[in-house]
Amino acid sequence: MAEQTIVNKKADSFEKYLKDNNLNFFTRxxxxxxxxxxLFRSNIQVEGQQLPVNVITDRTIYTIIRVFVGQHIIKENNRADFDSFMNQMNRSYKVFKYAATDDGDLFLDACMPSTQESFDPKVVRIVLDVVVDHLNHEYKKVMQLAWK
Incomplete structure (x- = not known):
């Protein structure tokens, strides 16, 4: 019996949505x-900075928007302040969560569950808009913590 290949329909749907809406700022x-x-890679501009963003699709039920907020910005002297900030933000916002890597990188993830058939690329766009709006309001705070 031949093995059936299951395709990533979410990626194809998102790519079609981007093309249909003339949104040409992502690279597949x-x-x-x-x-x-x-991965659909792009950058978002926040406070004059270009922050890398990926829309990650696969055959699982998860689609993730990941924004790399800062590289090596969390250090021993500001870790407690960042932990407090991330906890406050994570309690305040349902659609996304902040996380940090062991080496001090800060990123923001929005996770959207859907089946291959129920995936809606418009929801990805709406959530991305919410993330960008949030970062436009909070990025200065993040940088103030980074420079402590």
């Missing part, structure tokens, strides 16, 4: 892994 990158992960 197919990872070629077993989940058929596809």
């Amino acid at each position: 990158f197919d990872k070629g892994d077993e989940n058929q992960t596809v």
Whole structure:
């Protein structure tokens, strides 16, 4: 019996949505892994900075918007302040969560569950707009913590 290949319909749907709406600021990158992960890479401008953003789709029920807020900005002397900030933000916002890597990178993730058939690229766009609006209001605070 031949193995059936399951495609990442969410990636194709998102790509079609981008083309249909003349949204040409994402670049598609197919990872070629077993989940058929596809990254749609771009940048968002916040306070004069270009923050990398990925829309990550695959064959699982999750689609993730990941914004890289800052690289190596959390250090020993500001970790407690960042932990407090992230906890406050994570309690205040349902659609996204802040997280930090062990080496001090800060990122923001929005996770949207859907099946391949129920995926709605418009929801991704709406959530991305909410994330950008949030960062436009909070990025100065993040940088103030980073420079402590």
